[in-house]
Amino acid sequence: MFTITKSNLGNPANFPYATIDPEEARVIVPDDRFDWLCEHYKPKSQVPANLTVYDIAGLTRGASTGAGLGNAFLSHIRAVDAIFQVVRCFDDAEIIHVEGDVEPERDLNIISEELRIKDIEFVEKALEGLQKQTKRGGQSLEMKKLREEEAIVAKVLDHLKAGNDVRKAEWGPKEVEVINPLQLLTAKPVVYLANLSERDYIRQKNKHLVAVKQWIDKNSPGDPLLPFSACFEERLTRFETEEEAIEECKNLNTKSALPRVITTMRKSLNLASFFTTGADEVRQWTIRKGIKAPAAAGVIHTDFEKTFIQCIVYNYSILREHDDEAAVKAAGKIMTKGKDYVVEDGDILLIKAGAARG
Numbered sequence: 001m002f003t004i005t006k007s008n009l010g011n012p013a014n015f016p017y018a019t020i021d022p023e024e025a026r027v028i029v030p031d032d033r034f035d036w037l038c039e040h041y042k043p044k045s046q047v048p049a050n051l052t053v054y055d056i057a058g059l060t061r062g063a064s065t066g067a068g069l070g071n072a073f074l075s076h077i078r079a080v081d082a083i084f085q086v087v088r089c090f091d092d093a094e095i096i097h098v099e100g101d102v103e104p105e106r107d108l109n110i111i112s113e114e115l116r117i118k119d120i121e122f123v124e125k126a127l128e129g130l131q132k133q134t135k136r137g138g139q140s141l142e143m144k145k146l147r148e149e150e151a152i153v154a155k156v157l158d159h160l161k162a163g164n165d166v167r168k169a170e171w172g173p174k175e176v177e178v179i180n181p182l183q184l185l186t187a188k189p190v191v192y193l194a195n196l197s198e199r200d201y202i203r204q205k206n207k208h209l210v211a212v213k214q215w216i217d218k219n220s221p222g223d224p225l226l227p228f229s230a231c232f233e234e235r236l237t238r239f240e241t242e243e244e245a246i247e248e249c250k251n252l253n254t255k256s257a258l259p260r261v262i263t264t265m266r267k268s269l270n271l272a273s274f275f276t277t278g279a280d281e282v283r284q285w286t287i288r289k290g291i292k293a294p295a296a297a298g299v300i301h302t303d304f305e306k307t308f309i310q311c312i313v314y315n316y317s318i319l320r321e322h323d324d325e326a327a328v329k330a331a332g333k334i335m336t337k338g339k340d341y342v343v344e345d346g347d348i349l350l351i352k353a354g355a356a357r358g
Contacts, residue, residue, distance in 0.1 A: 023055040029266060029273075030259040033316045033346060034284045037277055040319075047283040049273055051262060054080060082189040082269050084261075085111065086230075089208040090197040104194075104208045105215050112219060115185040116160055123157045126182055152178040160186070165220065189268040192216060192225045193261065201229035202254050224264050228257035272345035275316065276300070293341040297351045307354040310338050316346040 029049040038046045056076045077083065087104045130150040134143065152175050159169055165186035171179060179187060192212070200206040209227060216225055236256060239245040249255045272289045274296055275282065285299050293313075298305025314334045322328045343349070 026050040043282045045281040049284040078183045086193045089194045119184045127153045194227045196229045198232040274347040296343045304353045309352045312350040
């Protein structure tokens with residue numbers, strides 16, 4: 001947590017369950033486009049995008065049945081949108097491993113199984129509740145909808161019991177509507193972080209990495225794996241200036257993994273950005289890819305979604321190509337779009353909305 005957010009959160013004590021309650025911090029999303037816009041407009045206020053990151057106590061064998069901090073951990077993790085799964089890939093006699101030794105594949109299996117077991121428990125309870133309702137019978141529209149939900153939940157349960165994660169299946173729109181409210185642990189996107197020693201990270205070699213990659217390819221295909229070193233990243237934070245940290249990386253012929261860690265998570269979450277710009281403020285807004293202009297306006301203020309009229313839009317890439325707004329306008333690249341416009345990553349928007357009704 002400390003290394004990702006550069007915030008001194010959590011309790012890095014050398015024993016299991018040192019972190020009991022989740023710790024929260026916001027991490028700025030690195031984006032060259034935002035940096036360029038700030039340099040271009042020199043605004044009074046600069047507001048970058050950020051991710052909220054929670055440090056949650058580590059999961060151990062038996063957590064699904066309440067061992068260790070299992071139930072607390074699993075309730076905390078249900079509330080998040082995605083998971084950074086940190087896999088220990090370094091030996092250090094001074095740092096205790098709850099299983100006694102370092103074996104990443106075993107650790108990955110433990111976490112995967114515990115999350116799936118808990119999801120089976122969640123889904124069985126949901127199915128039991130639906131079955132009680134459908135036993136009443138009848139042909140009403142409500143009963144038809146309940147039967148459809150029951151069939152979908154039963155399908156999810158079969159998928160889990162076959163040893164599969166929910167995110168590793170193709171689900172239709174109706175199925176997604178039923179699955180999402182269940183907040184299933186194995187439905188969440190995962191970015192795997194292989195935590196290496198500083199030496200291994202700098203030389204880009206580690207005896208465990210191939211086995212970890214093979215495990216992911218077999219059990220969680222498509223999920224990203226990023227090597228990083230918490231020890232190295234923590235050491236970089238001790239430099240008084242960012243320039244000194246950058247110089248240290250140059251001297252070691254390496255660089256911080258954190259920008260890639262953050263941008264990879266945004267990609268896994270299917271997130272994009274649009275910008276609002278001007279002399280007063282340059283701000284980067286976070287949206288889900290594929291949303292339409294009124295929903296993007298609602299990110300700025302909920303009233304704007306309800307009262308949306310239109311938006312003036314051009315993309316950052318167009319501005320960068322022409323260097324200023326006047327040239328973009330002269331080239332006929334500024335567009336006026338309505339409610340059906342799908343906002344693209346990097347769009348610069350000016351929202352026009354009506355007055356909110358009291």
